[in-house]
Amino acid sequence: MNNVTLTGRLTRDPELRYIPNTGTPVTTFTLAVNKDLSREKKEELESRNQPTADFIRIVVWNKQAENCANYLVKGRLVGIQGRIQTGSYDANDGTKRYTFDVVASQVEFLEFGNKDNDDYDMSGFHPVDNDDIPF
Numbered sequence: 001m002n003n004v005t006l007t008g009r010l011t012r013d014p015e016l017r018y019i020p021n022t023g024t025p026v027t028t029f030t031l032a033v034n035k036d037l038s039r040e041k042k043e044e045l046e047s048r049n050q051p052t053a054d055f056i057r058i059v060v061w062n063k064q065a066e067n068c069a070n071y072l073v074k075g076r077l078v079g080i081q082g083r084i085q086t087g088s089y090d091a092n093d094g095t096k097r098y099t100f101d102v103v104a105s106q107v108e109f110l111e112f113g114n115k116d117n118d119d120y121d122m123s124g125f126h127p128v129d130n131d132d133i134p135f
Contacts, residue, residue, distance in 0.1 A: 058082075
């Protein structure tokens, strides 16, 4: 079974590109996922300038890739569901390099707002009176 679920924040804006010959959209970004640390351990690592999060490369394909590129920005909180994909290639210097990516099958935008700033767009949402709730 190869199933991954992550929640974290984008470390940079997503990068959209299109595969030559097919035009298939693919977007990549890195997700910072906090490690499950006690407060004391987190403070200790921070004091030694060591990371308290894992940085995981995410790959998204097709229409979802375009949506990610259009609506996500650095710092935005997202949930990812997908699978791990590993690979390798030979670098220009002749060494073998190994890759580790999460290929997302689902991306949930957990924070919303205008891509150009951090203001949250609440249009379309209206307060409800508890008497209007049917349960």
